[in-house]
Amino acid sequence: MLDVRRLHLLRELDRRGTIAAVAEALTFTASAVSQQLGVLEREAGVPLLERSGRRVILTPAGRSLVAHADAVLNRLEQAAAELAGARDGIGGPLRIGTFPSGGHTIVPAALAELARRHPALEPTVREIESARVSDGLRAGELDVALVHDYDFVPATPDTTVDEVPLLEEPMYLVSPAGGEAMSAGEAEALRTGGAEALRTGGAEALRTGEAAAKSGSGDTLAALLGPCAEVPWITARDGTTGHAMAVRACQAAGFQPRIRHQVNDFRTVLALVAAGQGAGFVPEMAAVPSPAGVMLTKLPLFRRSKVAFRAGGGAHPAIAAFVAAATTAVDVMAGSGGRVRNPA
Amino acid sequence: MLDVRRLHLLRELDRRGTIAAVAEALTFTASAVSQQLGVLEREAGVPLLERSGRRVILTPAGRSLVAHADAVLNRLEQAAAELAGARDGIGGPLRIGTFPSGGHTIVPAALAELARRHPALEPTVREIESARVSDGLRAGELDVALVHDYDFVPATPDTTVDEVPLLEEPMYLVSPAGGEAMSAGEAEALRTGGAEALRTGGAEALRTGEAAAKSGSGDTLAALLGPCAEVPWITARDGTTGHAMAVRACQAAGFQPRIRHQVNDFRTVLALVAAGQGAGFVPEMAAVPSPAGVMLTKLPLFRRSKVAFRAGGGAHPAIAAFVAAATTAVDVMAGSGGRVRNPA
DNA sequence: ATCAAGCATAAGTTCAGCTTAGGTGTGAAG
DNA sequence: CTTCACACCTAAGCTGAACTTATGCTTGAT
Numbered sequence: 001m002l003d004v005r006r007l008h009l010l011r012e013l014d015r016r017g018t019i020a021a022v023a024e025a026l027t028f029t030a031s032a033v034s035q036q037l038g039v040l041e042r043e044a045g046v047p048l049l050e051r052s053g054r055r056v057i058l059t060p061a062g063r064s065l066v067a068h069a070d071a072v073l074n075r076l077e078q079a080a081a082e083l084a085g086a087r088d089g090i091g092g093p094l095r096i097g098t099f100p101s102g103g104h105t106i107v108p109a110a111l112a113e114l115a116r117r118h119p120a121l122e123p124t125v126r127e128i129e130s131a132r133v134s135d136g137l138r139a140g141e142l143d144v145a146l147v148h149d150y151d152f153v154p155a156t157p158d159t160t161v162d163e164v165p166l167l168e169e170p171m172y173l174v175s176p177a178g179g180e181a182m183s184a185g186e187a188e189a190l191r192t193g194g195a196e197a198l199r200t201g202g203a204e205a206l207r208t209g210e211a212a213a214k215s216g217s218g219d220t221l222a223a224l225l226g227p228c229a230e231v232p233w234i235t236a237r238d239g240t241t242g243h244a245m246a247v248r249a250c251q252a253a254g255f256q257p258r259i260r261h262q263v264n265d266f267r268t269v270l271a272l273v274a275a276g277q278g279a280g281f282v283p284e285m286a287a288v289p290s291p292a293g294v295m296l297t298k299l300p301l302f303r304r305s306k307v308a309f310r311a312g313g314g315a316h317p318a319i320a321a322f323v324a325a326a327t328t329a330v331d332v333m334a335g336s337g338g339r340v341r342n343p344a
Numbered sequence: 345m346l347d348v349r350r351l352h353l354l355r356e357l358d359r360r361g362t363i364a365a366v367a368e369a370l371t372f373t374a375s376a377v378s379q380q381l382g383v384l385e386r387e388a389g390v391p392l393l394e395r396s397g398r399r400v401i402l403t404p405a406g407r408s409l410v411a412h413a414d415a416v417l418n419r420l421e422q423a424a425a426e427l428a429g430a431r432d433g434i435g436g437p438l439r440i441g442t443f444p445s446g447g448h449t450i451v452p453a454a455l456a457e458l459a460r461r462h463p464a465l466e467p468t469v470r471e472i473e474s475a476r477v478s479d480g481l482r483a484g485e486l487d488v489a490l491v492h493d494y495d496f497v498p499a500t501p502d503t504t505v506d507e508v509p510l511l512e513e514p515m516y517l518v519s520p521a522g523g524e525a526m527s528a529g530e531a532e533a534l535r536t537g538g539a540e541a542l543r544t545g546g547a548e549a550l551r552t553g554e555a556a557a558k559s560g561s562g563d564t565l566a567a568l569l570g571p572c573a574e575v576p577w578i579t580a581r582d583g584t585t586g587h588a589m590a591v592r593a594c595q596a597a598g599f600q601p602r603i604r605h606q607v608n609d610f611r612t613v614l615a616l617v618a619a620g621q622g623a624g625f626v627p628e629m630a631a632v633p634s635p636a637g638v639m640l641t642k643l644p645l646f647r648r649s650k651v652a653f654r655a656g657g658g659a660h661p662a663i664a665a666f667v668a669a670a671t672t673a674v675d676v677m678a679g680s681g682g683r684v685r686n687p688a
Numbered sequence: 689a690t691c692a693a694g695c696a697t698a699a700g701t702t703c704a705g706c707t708t709a710g711g712t713g714t715g716a717a718g
Numbered sequence: 719c720t721t722c723a724c725a726c727c728t729a730a731g732c733t734g735a736a737c738t739t740a741t742g743c744t745t746g747a748t
Contacts (some may be wrong), residue, residue: 002420004348020694032737034696039736046430053695054745061430068423072416076346079412086390088404364725376706378727385706398714398725691748702737712727718720 004076006040007069008057009033009148010048012138014066018055025139057287062208070159070311077312081319091120097128097136097145100264102305105285106146106166109329110322120322122137130241135162137310142320150245160311164323167305167330169284171245174273175228218315225253232260232278234269246281249301265293270294285333305330348420349415350384353377354402355393356482358410359504362399369483412656414503421656422520434661435464436499441472441480441489449492449629450510453673454666462665464546469581474585478505481654492649493591496596504655508667511649511674513628515589517641518617519572524626568641569597576604578613590625593645616639629677649674 012022013060019037023030027302031100041048048062056064099106103125111123128136128145136142148164150171233250235257236242241265250257251284263269266286273280283303287296307326309319356366363381368376371471385392392406402410418440419471442451447469472480472489480486482504493509494515495501577594579601588606594601604622607613610630617624618637627647629638651670 001348001352001417002424004345004416004420007423008345009490018694019696029738030695031697031739034694035736038696044427045641048425051695051744056695064426065423068419068426072348072423073345075412075415075419076348079351079409079416082412083388083390083405090559198618360726363727372709374726374727375708377703378725383725393724395713400726689748691735692746694743694745694746696741696743698739698741700737700739702735704735705731706731708729708731710727710729712725714724715722716721716724 003040006036006043007065009036010040010159011066011069011073011074013049013056013253014058014063015138017136021076025135030080035051048215056329064314067159073218074159074312077310078315079312083315085315085317085328089116090122090321091122092183093124093317094126094318095124095141095143096123096322096324097133097142098125098149099130099146100127101266101283101286101305102146102148103127104202106326106329106331107306109332110326113321113328114177116227117325119320121318121321123322131239133156133308136326137308138159143316144307144309146305146326148241148303150303151301153172153241153247161308162311163306164327165304165306166326168229168302169305171249171281171283171299171301171303173224173228173279173297173299174270174282174287175231176273176276176278177293177295191227219300220253221300224254224299225250228279229253229255230256234256234263234272234278234280235259236264238263240264242281245301245303249299250279259274314334346387347384348413349386350380350417351409352417353380353470354406355410355417355504356411357381357393357400357401358407359482359541362477368617369479371453409528412502419562421588421654422659425657426659431462434462434665436662437466437468437663438469438486438666439487439580440469440476440506440666441476441486442469443490443492444471444629445610445627446490446492447471449677450649450670450673453672453676456671457672458666459670467666469527475583477652478502481505481652487657487660488651488653488663490649490670491652493648493681494585494647495645497585497588505652506655506658507650507652508658509648509650510670511645513649514630515593515625515627515643515645517568517572517623517632517643518614518626519575519623519639519641520617520620521637521639530599564597565593565642565644566597568643570599571600572623572666573597578600578605578607578616578622578624579603580608581606584608586625589647591644593625596614654656681688 009022009026012025013019013033016022016025019033020030022028024032026033037049044061044065046061047059048065049056050059077278097105107125111125114121114123126142128142128148129315130145130147133142133145134146134192137145146166229250233246235246243262247257247259261272263272266282269282270286272278274291281299281301284298288297307323309316313319351614352367353370356369357363357377360366360369367377369378382391388405388409390405391403392409393400394403404570440451440467443632451469455469460469470485470486474489474491475492477486477489481489485683490510494592573594577590577592584672587606591601591603605616607616610626613624613626614630614635616637625643625645635638651667653660657663658667
């Protein structure tokens with residue numbers, strides 16, 4: 001019988017690219033991983049890896065074996081979740097990952113709700129970029145995470161992670177409050193009306209580039225972003241999905257953004273724009289309460305927040321409890337402020 | 345992560361009933377099995393077994409964990425089969441199990457075909473009752489097996505075994521050639537006409553007891569078996585599906601058979617009937633060439649032969665080769681004799 | 689050329705998982 | 719009721735699979 005631990009190593013190798021990375025993630029030495037993969041290969045009777053430069057890559061047989069490994073490990077996760085559900089009481093540590101802006105919006109509310117309903121749970125929050133969440137979950141460093149993706153930055157399908165949608169919110173262009181400045185009241189009116197686009201499923205059609213042309217209010221992305229084509233831009237840090245979203249949105253609007261500042265914190269983006277340093281993007285959640293000194297323009301461009309966890313783990317009581325708490329938190333925020341909305 | 349080897353033990357315990365039987369099947373000591381199951385239970389955090397008299401039975405949590413174990417082990421079998429397919433060439437040992445009458449009908453033809461197409465394969469044949477095939481396959485004593493079931497004896501669904509249908513043949517009543525005796529020619533004519541019932545899917549409707557009333561030719565089971573109600577019967581040995589089929593068929597015809605002889609070999613059944621010892625049942629395959637001294641009556645009652653193998657193993661090249669060879673063998677027999685038929 | 693990254697192999701070490709041995713509770717048979 | 723065999727569990731010791739450490743090779747960047 002194929003050894004599942006070895007299949008696990010093979011899967012991690014497929015995901016992380018090098019034996020050294022696998023070893024580090026699973027706190028082994030590279031030697032141990034190399035040996036075990038060697039045994040797996042011998043047992044399989046088929047070459048699973050081949051050297052490529054100074055690393056190894058999977059052969060087609062190896063990749064197909066990884067697909068089986070995914071299925072097996074997912075099912076084991078499911079079994080473990082079910083067992084956890086059979087144990088009475090929800091408690092123990094729960095390691096939560098979150099993208100930075102989630103840390104001061106959804107997470108605190110969700111934690112409060114979680115503590116109210118399951119006092120025995122010991123949640124631990126760690127900030128983490130969405131791109132690294134999958135690795136963190138698989139390595140067992142995280143149990144659950146808040147992640148997001150943007151239009152123009154398609155989330156790569158990942159069979160090792162399951163996701164529950166939490167929130168879909170429009171992005172805003174933040175530009176210096178200058179000539180055609182918009183008052184806070186005007187911005188609020190725009191926001192309220194814009195909720196309609198969300199409900200009619202317009203966001204779904206906007207995920208691809210060309211679809212951005214048909215904006216609900218008749219304003220195309222090009223028309224909305226165009227005035228800022230020559231302005232310096234403030235985007236999220238290089239390598240993040242927020243950065244990629246900003247660049248591609250501007251490209252879709254027909255220009256290449258001149259990026260001057262790179263900061264991930266949306267409050268800093270707002271402050272920089274207010275200081276006349278350029279234009280940027282913020283999600284609706286960061287746009288309310290309406291900050292002073294900047295102009296906000298709702299864009300036909302959405303950010304989707306989700307709860308992610310190891311594939312098969314959805315039935316785990318602590319995971320389910322967190323999903324419920326996060327959903328409640330989002331619903332409460334949506335109900336009180338009228339500014340965000342649960343897509344479910 | 346749950347240890348798959350331990351899940352395997354749990355599954356075997358569910359199937360075999362005692363730790364001692366599991367140990368024997370997997371060539372461990374009972375102590376080892378007990379210890380490993382103890383570890384599994386501790387890791388699960390939920391009682392999985394409880395003592396019941398001097399044996400142990402699974403708790404609901406244990407049984408639900410077995411379902412996951414089945415899924416995981418099936419998938420691993422699939423992975424192994426795929427790897428075997430990636431290794432070039434079909435060869436090595438192939439342990440084949442067969443029900444007794446298959447041993448001198450389908451198996452020899454299938455082996456010849458197999459040897460022609462895959463000379464490197466080393467098949468080993470072992471006779472085994474269909475009821476024990478599942479255990480044999482799971483224990484790794486068998487790779488593939490010919491099995492059968494009868495109308496009136498529903499096959500218990502088994503998630504650990506996959507099956508490919510091979511042959512569906514009518515059963516015949518064998519009665520002493522006496523008063524209303526039927527010549528060999530007459531019997532042949534009956535057989536030829538009866539093939540129609542097979543094609544029209546009548547057999548499917550006949551699997552349950554009450555369905556036996558609507559026979560294709562207008563002859564009900566009761567009408568066909570009735571004349572032999574008072575005759576002694578020759579059935580398969582107690583505890584076999586053949587025995588159960590005989591008893592239930594007679595019960596469905598409205599009488600309790602008086603069983604005098606119990607033999608599994610259909611040629612012996614024919615010989616005993618010819619010797620005036622009573623009546624019996626034989627499948628079509630044993631009814632041709634038409635034996636002398638007995639009367640044959642085709643019944644609206646079918647036997648289905650299948651190839652069985654470990655769930656997920658269908659893609660294994662040697663298994664697939666055997667299935668193909670057995671199918672070919674059956675087709676050839678059906679074509680030449682016109683007496684059996686592949687349901688596919 | 690030099691150096692670090694990455695993988696593989698050799699050798700030593702450790703602990704999980706096995707066997708053996710012995711004890712307990714259960715159910716059947718005398 | 720006693721006896722005995724069966725099934726399971728626990729304790730103790732042993733063995734080998736799987737890990738670490740140490741070392742060398744190849745590759746690609748500086």
